[in-house]
Amino acid sequence: MRIELRELRAYPGRPVLTEAREMFDDLMWCDEPLTLVEAVQVKASAFYDEGRLFVTLRVSGKAVRPCSRCLVKAEEAFEREELEEIPLEDPKAPYLELRPWIAAGVRLAVDPRPLCRPDCRGLCADCGADLNMEDHREGCTASVTTPDPRLEKLKDLL
Ligand SMILES: [Zn+2]
Ligand SMILES: [Zn+2]
Structure with a gap:
C-alpha cells in the first residue's frame, strides 16, 4: 500500500485518507509465525507539515494464535491505531511504501499473551x-x- 506524496506536499496540513487491504504470508511475531485469517484492513490518514510526514495508521484483522498457556490455537481479533511521524529518506520521493509500517503495526496490535479463553x-x-x-x-x-x-x-x- 502506497501513500502518494505529491498531493500531500502540494497541500501542507491537509490530510489524505487511503484505505486498502494488505495480506502478509510471512509475518513473524517474536519467534511465532503470525497466521492471518484474512488480509489486514488498513486505514491511513496522512498529512505533510514543514517537510515532515505524519500518518495516523489503523490496522485491524484476525490471526490464529497458539494459546500462551495450553498451546491450543485460537482466533484473535486485533486492532490498533496510532499517529506516527514517518521519516522520509528521500524528501522528493513520489510515494511512500507503507507495508513495513503496516507489518510493525500488526506486531504491536496482537496480544503478547494470547489465550484460547480467559480462564484457560x-x-x-x-x-x-x-x-x-x-x-x-x-x-x-x-x-x-x-x-x-x-x-x-x-x-x-x-
Ligand atoms: Zn500436574
Ligand atoms: Zn489455552
Missing part, C-alpha cells in the same frame, strides 16, 4: 497434563507439595 488452566509444568481436559497425572507433585517459588513467580506472569 493451561498445561501442568510438572506432569504436562492439559488441565482444561484432564486432571494431574499419577505421580504429579504440582498440586500437593509446597509450591516452588520459581513456579509461583511464573504463575504471576501468566
